[in-house]
Amino acid sequence: MTTHKRFKQSLIFTAITLASLTTVGCATQVAPGKYVDGVHQVQAKGKKSQIVLEVKVEQGNIxxxxxxxxxxxxxLFLNAERLLAKVLKNNGHEGIDAVSGATYSSNGILKAVNKLPRANGIQPEYVAVGSKEASGDDDFKLKWSIQPQLGLISGDYYYEEARFRQGHKGSMTVVTNSANKDDVILAEFNESGRPNYYTRLYQDVPKRMSEYNFTMGKKKGTAWVQSALTMEKLMMDKDQLIFEPNPNHDPKLANKLKEPNRLRYLGIDIVAGASNSIQQSMIPLTAKIYDQIQTQGTHYKFYQHAEKVLDSKGKWTGITGMLRIVVDTNTKQIAKAQFDEIFADEKAQIADASMKKYYRQSKYDSINYVEPARIGFNVMFDALNEHLKAGGSLFDINDLPATGDSGSYAATGFTKRSSSWDLYLKHADILYKQMRADGVIVEHKRPATK
Structure with missing residues (x-):
């Protein structure tokens, strides 16, 4: 009897234990994708603040x-924000680790997702996660700077461009000290995607200050521009424009770069993100320029003025204005002009919240930048370039796009004057005075004031 009673109690205990385990399992193993439809705002604490997310759910799926x-x-948040794509793909936060170096922000994001209302009414308790991601192919570190040198610089101008590998177009600008041809004061490489690029968004788009570095760079673990900036700094610091390539380089590898195939110049290891561009375009173009410097020289002069745009209180807005002018000293006419407005390297430095997304980009190169004047920023200043090359005045811009209020978007393509023209005129006045003082440009008439 006693033995039977103990056996019965044992069966009851086992049944209760199994029931308890089953209950716990049901509470924690919520089927993914079973969310309440709608657009939800969820939030949770990160390291310094509440992180607020907007999540759209359809048919139970994010x-x-x-x-x-x-x-x-x-x-740190930029790194942690990469988890959003994983949450979308995973249809939930379950099984996703924190990003190394941004653990608190990562947990804030994942905890917020955990607060999404579930279709079954269960709200599981969030369990904080650690980082299991090692630095590797998915480690995308945003470190580069595209900010121009502030103030005025001038010198002898050299430029080469050519298409290479499948039709990409590389371009190289070098400016040397007019008093010392061996003193490199500016070296700048850019590249435009080939016209038939497999990603339509980047066909013919300049890479240096566009979204290319953020999207395509992720596939390579680094931004394209970082390699170019490394080489440019080396050229200016060392006043060197020709290099011996890595003796281990194997051209048969093409795009399939391996460690021995990475470029090394004077001990500088060029990251693989743009080593093909460096090797097949930047270095050959620079070598041509070097030969020209040493032989025939140039009759073109380069002038650049860059200045941070300040608000009414004297605080930086997060935008830097820059005007470049190339003058043919034989004719004293403008051969090329480029005006641009360059966004700060960090979102936090940009005052206008709507513009923060364009950080490390410029208005001219950005694909997604929306010019308030209702016409492309690049269209405006391409027109300026053509106007000046044709002999137009630096200051007579009234016939150019978005220089006045038209009042009819349908009829003219824009509705109001772009504030960028006023910024351009300020830079133009500074460069014009210097060019006239140097005797390299003809007089440019100013339009009569009304």
Missing amino acids: VDIKTQSHNETES
Whole structure:
């Protein structure tokens, strides 16, 4: 009897234990994708602030997720924000680790996702996660700077461009000290995607200050521009324009770069993100320029003025204005002009919240930048370039796009004057005075004031 009673109690205990385990399993193993349809705002604490997400759910599945607001350290949050794509793909936060170096922000994002209302009514408890990601192919570190040298610089101008590998167009600008041809004061490489590029978004688009570095760079673990900047700094620091390539380089590898195939110049290891561009375009173009410097020289002069745009209180807006002018000293006419407005390297430095997404880009190169004047920023200043090359005045811009209020977008293609023209005129006045003082340009008439 006693033995039977103990056996019965044992069966009851086992049944209770199994039931308890089953209950716990049901509470924690929520089927993914079973969310309440609609657009939800969810939030959770990161390291410094509440992270607010907007999540769209259709048929129980997450179809869109984006950050609404946060006040985390910008560089860390940018890394943590990569988890949004994983949450979308995974249809939930379960099984996703934190990003190394941004653990608190990562957990804030994942905890917010955990607060999405579930179709079964269960709200599982969030369990904080650590980082299991090692630095590797998915480690995309945003470190480069595209800010121009402030103030005025001038010198002898050299430029080469050519298409290479499947039709990409590389271009190289070199400016040397007019008093010392061996003193390199500016070296700048750019590249435009080939016209038949497999990603239509980047066909014929300049890479240096566009979104290319953020999207395509992720596939390579680094931004394209970082390699170019490394080489440019080397050229200016060492006043050197020709190099011996890595003796281990194997051209048969083409795009399939391996460690021995990485470029090395004077001990500088060029990252693989743009080593083909460096090797097949930048170095050959620079070598041509070097030969020209040493032989025939140039009759073109380069002038650049860059200045931070300040608000009414004298605080930087996060935008830097820059005007470049190339003058043919034989004719004293403008051969090329380029005006651009360059966004700060960090989102936090840009005052206008709507412009923060364009950080490390410029208005001219950005694909997604929307010019308030209702006409492309590049269209405006391409027209300026053609106007000046044809002998037009630096200051007579009234017939150029978006220089006045038309009042009819349908009829003219724009509705109001672009504030960029006023900024351009300020830079033009500074460069014009210097060029006239140097005796390299003819007089440019100013339009009569009304």
